[in-house]
């Protein structure tokens with residue numbers, strides 16, 4: 125029946141209908157209800173189908189996109205790796221073995237990443253397409269480790285079995301000799317430790333694997349302290365081993381992170397090495413690494429506020445995770461009020477010499493303002509991020525790379541003689557904030573730092589004050605606006621390769637608001653409802669036509 | 675010079691403290707001379723000693739020094755630097771003995787240190803560079819001590835002025851004070867530094883020629899000359915230490931690359 129016929133027939137239908145009487149009305153009402161119910165059911169099935177189809181397309185699209193990305197990464201990595209070779213050769217010919225070596229290393233890294241991308245494209249993406257995402261996830265987690273040749277064959281041995289956790293891989297060990305295992309808690313464990321998502325790290329001390337009792341005791345004592353910070357999710361001690369669980373922060377440690385930044389900065393400036401002062405990081409990177417140190421100092425402020433000191437602040441004990449630095453390693457955490465004598469544990473170059481001196485004198489922790497030992501470490505870490513190397517001579521270490529005077533000042537102030545250094549983490553934090561969030565750090569003088577503004581003026585004679593005022597009036601710098609964290613241009617890390625963990629430094633600029641993306645599920649549902657409406661209309665017309673024919 | 679006078683002079687407070695096994699004296703010794711000893715050991719070892727071993731040996735050297743202090747006779751007129759070197763040699767000799775013994779699979783410790791590997795190394799005798807490092811270490815210790823008892827801002831002014839040779843005016847701008855104020859800060863620090871330097875040299879010298887080294891190096895002079903001499907020695911010392919570190923870094927890098 126065409127639409128035209130229908131329009132013509134409508135008045136006719138109505139007259140016939142009214143002639144049929146009440147029974148017909150009831151019957152047709154029941155018929156319409158039944159038909160509508162059937163239609164709704166049908167529509168719902170259709171909606172589901174629509175969703176499924178949309179999801180299927182999304183799934184395929186994701187896999188294809190992933191495949192394309194892998195291919196691009198493979199080709200890109202391969203080409204870059206090839207291109208780097210002549211550069212390395214050229215440097216070698218120019219008798220510059222160090223940059224040549226760095227170049228070769230980069231080339232190898234690119235090649236390795238290309239290889240990973242290829243494996244991913246040819247093997248993992250098809251698997252993902254077939255729905256084996258969990259396998260892909262697992263392989264993805266394990267493959268880089270295996271490729272780096274650091275896979276520990278003993279992962280499946282007894283010592284790596286923890287009830288409620290599936291161990292995925294092992295991290296490189298730190299100084300204490302403990303094993304660090306990245307693991308996935310099962311659902312029950314998740315509920316027990318109140319961790320909705322993410323992986324965990326199990327730090328495990330095992331007598332059978334050479335952990336000494338002293339270390340284990342030390343760590344377990346620290347653990348008691350660290351528990352008050354809520355950083356320990358789970359723990360267990362048995363005859364043979366002792367382990368505890370903390371959240372896993374995926375990323376690289378600050379040491380590796382900073383060395384890479386400096387290496388790339390150095391290879392971009394190979395010829396500048398001839399000068400006395402080598403160029404340091406560019407402004408963006410500088411602000412980024414300083415803001416990472418800032419994160420550490422902010423953590424210290426909280427910990428000190430909670431009455432604890434970390435005692436082993438160093439680049440390797442901070443993980444750069446989602447563009448922020450997270451302090452890890454609870455191995456030496458000590459209550460500031462502890463009655464124990466200070467120990468010399470810590471790490472050379474990041475440990476305060478005063479701590480060693482006091483420890484040798486047998487001073488108790490509570491007898492000194494032990495939080496300042498952590499500040500020394502924070503100052504040394506600041507030196508490290510600016511220079512790419514540790515402060516070999518403590519506070520007297522020379523800065524050899526170009527970096528803002530105010531940041532050098534903060535590093536020295538934190539490493540200064542015990543009584544002369546920052547009184548607390550908050551004071552250091554305020555200086556750091558002023559330096560990095562107040563505009564260009566290079567334009568901030570040490571004199572502008574908040575810690576310098578109090579107490580300097582009183583000590584001056586009238587003549588000095590007059591001179592200072594004249595000096596200031598003819599200086600060209602403009603005052604730095606007060607720090608305002610909301611307008612900060614803190615650069616962030618953007619992961620450009622989830623597979624290798626490669627990242628790029630970016631400055632965050634407020635992005636124009638993108639229109640909200642249409643989600644496939646919603647789209648499918650809308651289509652389903654539309655189809656259902658059309659069908660319902662058709663059905664009503666159909667019934668009417670049937671009745672007409674009677 | 676008469677013998678009793680020498681005896682009096684070498685019985686410094688530092689020796690006394692070491693003899694009393696004062697732990698912080700030991701630490702001061704480690705802090706001041708550890709880097710020099712480590713650098714010498716590394717040179718003699720000719721790349722055969724890893725970073726860990728070097729650190730252990732440096733520690734052993736200072737421990738041996740702590741132990742032998744009771745038997746040490748300061749009247750013999752041995753230089754402090756020579757004494758330190760002798761102990762380091764001895765410790766290193768022990769280490770090599772141990773290695774030889776292990777290689778031969780026997781517990782024999784028969785190889786005398788002077789007529790085996792020690793004889794092969796021309797550098798094992800005190801040389802100009804070593805003496806420079808030792809004097810540099812004393813100056814380093816003095817500067818460190820000065821930093822401890824001066825106000826932070828004052829010391830920074832002096833450090834920038836003399837150790838980094840920044841113009842006084844620039845320092846004034848950085849610190850937000852006038853140039854005369856910078857000069858005054860420097861003056862205060864210099865006075866303390868002269869004192870600390872005297873103390874350090876007195877503590878770590880056994881002979882008269884060791885004691886006169888600062889004068890020979892131009893460190894007993896008017897302010898400007900003192901600053902110049904100090905800045906020069908400081909920077910030279912920094913270069914030496916940086917070279918040590920570069921060597922160390924290269925070693926660490928090698929360690930890492932073999933990891934892979």
Ligand SMILES: Nc1ncnc2c1ncn2[C@@H]1O[C@H](COP(=O)(O)OP(=O)(O)O)[C@@H](O)[C@H]1O
Pocket residue numbers: 295296297298299300301302304325327370371372373374375377440441442443452453454455
């Ligand atoms: N929660 C964590 N998330 C991510 N990485 C971690 C975590 N804990 C430790 N690591 C990594 O493992 C390394 C060793 O762990 P750490 O606790 O510092 O052991 P150690 O006490 O032996 O130094 C750290 O330097 C860090 O790189």
Ligand SMILES: [Mg+2]
Pocket residue numbers: 298299440441453
């Ligand atoms: Mg650690």
